[in-house]
Amino acid sequence: MxxxxxxxxxxxxxxxxxxxxxxxxxxxxxxxxxxxxxxxxxxxxxxxxxxxxxxxxxxxxxxxxxxxxxxxxxxxxxxxxxxxxxxxxxxxxxxxxxxxxxxNRSLSHRIRLPGRKDEFRELADAFDTMLAQLEAHVAEQQRFAANASHELRTPLAITKTVLDAARTDPNRDTGRLVDRLHAVNTRAIDLTEALLLLSRANLRSFTREPVDLSLMAEEATETLLPLAERRGVTIETCGDITPTLGSPTLLLQLTTNLVQNAIVHNLPEQGSVWVKTSVRPKTVVLTVENTGAQLTPQLVSTLTEPFQRGTERLHSDHAGVGLGLAIVKTIAQTHDGTLTLIPRPAGGIRITVELPAISPHTDRENQGIDAWPPQ
The missing domain is CATH 1.10.287 (Helix Hairpins)
Structure with missing residues (x-):
């Protein structure tokens, strides 16, 4: 019945x-x-x-x-x-x-149930919200698939062009050919690894343990210091101990991406990067700020989408693959955190990552982890 x-x-x-x-x-x-x-x-x-x-x-x-x-x-x-x-x-x-x-894959339809707010109205509104999120997610995945296909096709097309040129010209300098193929292959590997990292972060398949963001910031800064010196960029780090709960590997990747992005997208010379960690009542904050070109709020709002860049594509060894901030956003979300991008009035951008804090006296019984700080 x-x-x-x-x-x-x-x-x-x-x-x-x-x-x-x-x-x-x-x-x-x-x-x-x-x-x-x-x-x-x-x-x-x-x-x-x-x-x-x-x-x-x-x-x-x-x-x-x-x-x-x-x-x-x-x-x-x-x-x-x-x-x-x-x-x-x-x-x-x-x-x-x-x-x-x-x-039937028609996600643009909305119920928009009229009348007073009762149980049916709440159910319809929740369903409309779910449809809107699904539509946005599907559109984002379609853009991501199209962009990823384009980005992966580019190094393959370059490789094919170089190999065709070498086959038609046997007397071509093999040293330059090998260097060119090595650079293109390196870029394809970097892109593939970035895509795999993005996929793993989305799955939340990682073990959570106490992590100090200030140590992550120091390690990322030391690693990227040679890159900053070659580009004439100065890096300043400061802040407090910022204990949070998460994957050390992913949080180090997050910090590294932010610092590298700040170094690469900076002034041609005499640029600056400021890395700061701070503690709030319930969260810990990592802020990476840099000088650079003037950015509009509309452009900044798109920088966390895959394969988006704040300026024109940079042809260098550290131009990136267009997934840096997309990976940062995904890692922050999988750690129950938030990512905020604000353009600086003088040029450049201020990026803030806010993650849940853990108490300095956290124990296994309360949080399900080893006592902080780790012994």
């Missing part, structure tokens, strides 16, 4: 039970105050011969009318219940239709 039919039978059954109880109460009341038998009285107030069976006559009169009332209640309950059930289930019908459309 359909839900509408079940509700109809439920309404009709409830109405029948209520009517039967009401009639039973009336009958009990009549039996209580009406005698079983009564003497016949003549008009001259003299007793007549014989006794009149009051209850028997009353039952003969009451029973047919009670049955008629119950029959009316049954018909009324079935008809009214069918209409009421249909009215109540109308929102579910709209939600079901929207679900069918979503199953």
């Amino acid at each position: 359909s839900v509408r039919l079940k509700l109809t039978l439920t309404y009709a059954g409830f109405l029948m039970v209520a009517g039967a109880m009401l009639l039973a109460a009336v009958w009990v009341f009549l039996l209580r105050y009406v005698p079983d038998r009564a003497m016949l009285i003549n008009p001259d107030d003299k007793p007549a011969h014989g006794v009149f069976p009051v209850r028997s006559v009353l039952l003969d009169v009451f029973a047919p009318r009670a049955a008629a009332v119950l029959a009316f209640l049954l018909v009324f309950g079935l008809a009214g219940g069918w209409l009421l059930a249909g009215r109540m289930l109308a929102p579910l019908t709209r939600i079901t239709n929207a679900t069918r459309m979503a199953t």
Whole structure:
């Protein structure tokens, strides 16, 4: 049976039970105050011969009318219940239709259920929100797939071009050919590793343990210091101990990407990078700020999308593969954190990563991890 039919039978059954109880109460009341038998009285107030069976006559009169009332209640309950059930289930019908459309890959449809905010309205609004998120996610995945295909095709096309040129020109300098192929192959490997890292971070398949973001910042800065010196960029680091919970490998990758991005996308000379860690009541904060070109808020809002760059593509060994900030955003989200990008008025950008903090006295019983700091 359909839900509408079940509700109809439920309404009709409830109405029948209520009517039967009401009639039973009336009958009990009549039996209580009406005698079983009564003497016949003549008009001259003299007793007549014989006794009149009051209850028997009353039952003969009451029973047919009670049955008629119950029959009316049954018909009324079935008809009214069918209409009421249909009215109540109308929102579910709209939600079901929207679900069918979503199953057919039509994610742009929205229910937009009118009326007061009740359980059906909350369900419809939640479903609309889910559809909007799914539509945005699918669109993002489609853009990502298209961009990844383009980025992966580029080194392969370059490799094919170089090899074709070498085949048509046997006297070509093999040293330069090998160097060119090595550079192109290195870029393809870097891109593939970045894509794999992005996929692993999305799966949240990593072990969480206490991590100090300030140590991650120092390690990333030391690693990238030669790159900064070659580009004439100065790096300043400061801040407090910032204990959080997560994957040391992923958080080091996050910090490294931020510092490298700040170094590469900087002024041609005499640029600066500031790396700072701080502690808030419930979170720890890593801030990486750099000088550079003027950026608009509209452009900054797109930098965390895969294969987006704040300036034109840089042809150098450290130009990146366009996944740096996308990886940072994914790692921050998988650690229940947030990533904020703000353009600096004087040029450049300020990037802030905020992650949940753990207490310096955290123990295994409270957090499910070893005591902080690690021994």
